[in-house]
Amino acid sequence: MNNAAKPRILLVEDDLTVQNLVSTALDLHGYVVSKVCNGQAAIMDAVSHGPSLIMLDLGLPDIDGIEVITKIRSWSAVPIIVISARTEDSDKIAALDAGADDYLTKPFSVDELLARVRANLRRSSMASSESTEASTFDNGPLHIDYAAGYATKDGRELSLTPTEYKLLVLLAKNVDKVLTHTFITHEIWGTSWDSDLASLRVFMRTLRKKIEADPSHPKMIQTHMGVGYRMQRL
């Protein structure tokens, strides 16, 4: 929508200290910030202003944060970064599965926050401009030709098994986004049960061996402990 000059960011946070801290930081870096304190106001603002990105605290006084995500996702693909004071993995995972793009756990550094905002804005602008015709994908030495149905690294064709290719495409189509284990297994196997996680790890291993420069220290596919994986733009 309004990708013009300054991106508008909707900040949903009931803790006023954090709200001021974050909004100041965003403001200083040239973003326009709307601040709201609860879920209802968040949804209202998202509808009326169509922000370029949403930062959402899960612990809201009125509605459960997950529900806010679900509502917004039903009509919009705007990037949502979740902030959570809770350290339990289950919250993050639920949020990501509901459609969140990224998450931050309190306390977090302002630098990290800004980096994630940049990454998510970049990804969403990519997605809306290339979108379809992006029948190809590039990231560092990696190149995927979706239409042709294969991938290359440094120009040489990779011999990927069907599952490896599916997995790679899934990660590529969600660059810079954390994908949960269950999301990935659902996408690849349809119905997933626990033991697919073991398989997923093995496929991760073989895929990394084929696309990473140093498979023991992966840069392209990063693992998020207890949560899932994420392809990083190089």
Add this chain to the structure above:
Amino acid sequence: MNNAAKPRILLVEDDLTVQNLVSTALDLHGYVVSKVCNGQAAIMDAVSHGPSLIMLDLGLPDIDGIEVITKIRSWSAVPIIVISARTEDSDKIAALDAGADDYLTKPFSVDELLARVRANLRRSSMASSESTEASTFDNGPLHIDYAAGYATKDGRELSLTPTEYKLLVLLAKNVDKVLTHTFITHEIWGTSWDSDLASLRVFMRTLRKKIEADPSHPKMIQTHMGVGYRMQRL
């Protein structure tokens, strides 16, 4: 067709909320929009108005969406973008195999929709302006003369059976693209069922014997396990 000033878009959608949302967005961006709610009306409109692009919801009250695609494709090459609430691969594949050009899953962002519309209109205008396809094809020692209807290897004519020739042409017209088993069998036999895959393998064998330097280690036609085949540019 009428590629003049404003492209005409036919919107087939029974959910009035979505219909209004989409048609408003398209209208704002300078497209002329026809709205219909069912498959019968869609086909009628496509016949009488000859739209530049069709947006088709798969879940229609009267006819199955796939059937609408097949009907329209029988006489027109107009770009068709499918909209569906279903996320399963099988639906996408069925729609695309039937002749759809692109696929959107609900919920989708308006920006993405517009991007896809632009991309497909551009592509179709490209296709209609180029129009003149090359009447010959060369790849390494292989040479095909489409107009004359025969192929040569190292200058000597190959004696190919009708089916072998069809198969070769199909692969040649999609060089560097992976063609799925079902796509190939559809193209060659029209309607395909399971056992055609066995035949396909046999034809692959005989074709390779005739065009490959070393049929046991094929270079020109590569197999993608569990997916299909692909002709590689040498």
Add this chain to the structure above:
DNA sequence: TCACGTCCTTAAGATGCCGTAAAGATGCAG
């Protein structure tokens, strides 16, 4: 330090797909 959970890595067994040959079916020309 120890126990615990998560992830990585490897290897072996099970499964399913592919290539291949050969026999049967079909269609057509003489």
Add this chain to the structure above:
DNA sequence: CTGCATCTTTACGGCATCTTAAGGACGTGA
């Protein structure tokens, strides 16, 4: 009707892929 070319079907060995299991590395909290 017979012979030939083409296509289809079947069967099986070999191999790519997937799954499963087990051991080790690493970090975290008691």
